[in-house]
Amino acid sequence: MSDATSIKRVAFSEKQLLLLKLMADGHWHSGESLGALLGVSRAAVWKVLEGICDHGVQITRVRGKGYCIEGGLSLLDEHSIRAQLPSGVSDRVSQIHVLSEVTSTNDFLLAQVNQSPERDGNMICLAEMQTKGRGRRGRAWQSPYARSLIFSVSQAFDAGVAAMEGLSLAVGLALAEGLSALGCPHVCLKWPNDILIGQAKLGGVLIEIAGDAAGRCHAVVGVGINISIPQEAMTSVEQPWCNLASVVENVATRSEIAAMLTGNVLRILQSFESVGFKHYKEVWESYSAHIGQNVRLTTPAGVIDGCMQGVSEKGALRLEVDGDMQEFIGGEISLRLHSSEERAPGISRPFKKGVGDASSS
Numbered sequence: 001m002s003d004a005t006s007i008k009r010v011a012f013s014e015k016q017l018l019l020l021k022l023m024a025d026g027h028w029h030s031g032e033s034l035g036a037l038l039g040v041s042r043a044a045v046w047k048v049l050e051g052i053c054d055h056g057v058q059i060t061r062v063r064g065k066g067y068c069i070e071g072g073l074s075l076l077d078e079h080s081i082r083a084q085l086p087s088g089v090s091d092r093v094s095q096i097h098v099l100s101e102v103t104s105t106n107d108f109l110l111a112q113v114n115q116s117p118e119r120d121g122n123m124i125c126l127a128e129m130q131t132k133g134r135g136r137r138g139r140a141w142q143s144p145y146a147r148s149l150i151f152s153v154s155q156a157f158d159a160g161v162a163a164m165e166g167l168s169l170a171v172g173l174a175l176a177e178g179l180s181a182l183g184c185p186h187v188c189l190k191w192p193n194d195i196l197i198g199q200a201k202l203g204g205v206l207i208e209i210a211g212d213a214a215g216r217c218h219a220v221v222g223v224g225i226n227i228s229i230p231q232e233a234m235t236s237v238e239q240p241w242c243n244l245a246s247v248v249e250n251v252a253t254r255s256e257i258a259a260m261l262t263g264n265v266l267r268i269l270q271s272f273e274s275v276g277f278k279h280y281k282e283v284w285e286s287y288s289a290h291i292g293q294n295v296r297l298t299t300p301a302g303v304i305d306g307c308m309q310g311v312s313e314k315g316a317l318r319l320e321v322d323g324d325m326q327e328f329i330g331g332e333i334s335l336r337l338h339s340s341e342e343r344a345p346g347i348s349r350p351f352k353k354g355v356g357d358a359s360s361s
C-alpha cells in the first residue's frame with residue numbers, strides 16, 4: 001500500500017507553476033517578460049514552457065507576440081474554496097488539500113485514512129490533474145490539467161459498509177442538485193451514479209473503502225465532472241460525454257463549482273449514516289434518466305432487458321422483467337437505454353443482491 005508522501009507527487013517545477021499561474025489569464029506574454037519573472041534567458045523560458053506542454057497544456061507561440069494559453073485556465077484557489085464552503089458543513093472538515101498534480105485524489109485520501117484510521121472529521125482533496133485517475137469498473141478517468149473538477153471527500157462510518165447502502169446514489173443526487181443550482185440545464189442521473197445531460201456523461205462517482213468492512217471504516221468518495229476538456233484528450237472514451245462549459249452559458253469558476261459540489265457532498269455524507277438512502281429515494285427518482293424506459297443491464301451473470309421502475313430504499317435498481325419485479329445492486333452492473341424499439345426477451349433468472357454498492361461502485 002502506498003503512503004501519503006509517495007502519492008503527493010508534485011511533478012510541476014516551481015518555475016512551471018509560476019508561469020502557469022501567470023498565463024492562466026489567457027493573455028499574450030512576451031519571452032522577455034516571462035524570462036524576467038523567472039530570472040532566466042528567453043531560451044530557458046521555452047524549456048520551462050515545453051515542460052508544461054508535456055503535461056498536456058496547450059501553449060500557443062507566435063513570433064512578435066510571445067506565448068499564450070488560449071481561452072485561459074480557471075485554476076483552483078484554496079482560499080476561495082474554503083471561504084465559500086457552507087459553515088454548517090465546513091466545521092467538520094479537518095483538512096483541505098489542493099494539489100497541482102496527483103496520481104488519483106482517491107489514492108491520496110485512502111493513504112491518509114489508512115495512516116490515521118481513528119480520525120473523524122472529513123478530508124477533502126482536489127487536484128488540477130490526475131495521472132492515474134480511476135473510473136468505475138476498472139476504467140481509466142481522464143482529467144487533463146485544469147479542465148475538469150476532480151475531488152475526493154472522506155467520511156468515517158461506524159457501522160461498516162452495510163451503512164453505506166445507496167450512498168453512491170445519494171452522492172450523485174448531491175451533485176445533480178449542485179449542478180442545477182449552478183445553472184446546468186436538464187441534469188439527470190443514470191443508475192447507479194452517472195451524471196448525464198441527455199444521454200451524454202458529464203461526470204461520475206467512485207467510492208472506495210478503507211478499514212474494517214464490518215465495523216469502523218472510511219468511505220473515500222471520488223467525483224469527476226468534465227468542465228472544458230478538449231476533444232483530443234478524450235479519444236479513448238467510448239461513450240457519449242459532454243462538458244459543463246458547453247451546456248451552461250457563463251459557467252462559474254472551477255473554485256466556485258468546487259465549493260458548491262464539495263459542500264453538497266459533505267452535507268449528504270455527514271448525515272447519511274443516520275438517515276440512509278430512503279431519505280433521498282424520491283428525489284433521486286425525480287432526477288432519474290430512465291424511469292419508465294426499457295433498459296438493458298449488463299451484469300456478470302448476463303444481459304437482462306426490462307423496464308426501469310425506480311430504486312428501492314437501499315438504492316437497488318427496480319426492473320420489471322417479463323412481468324416480474326426484480327432488484328439489482330452492485331458496482332459491476334452497467335445500464336444503458338435499450339436500443340431497439342421492440343423489447344428484447346428478458347432473462348428472468350434472479351440476480352443475487354450484493355452486500356452493498358458502496359465498496360465497488
Ligand code: BTN
Pocket residue numbers: 103104105106107130132133134135136137139141150151152194203204205206221222223224
Ligand atoms: C465513473 O467511472 O463514472 C467514476 C469516475 C470517478 C472519477 C473520480 S476523479 C476523482 C476521483 N479520483 C479517481 O481516481 N477517481 C475519482
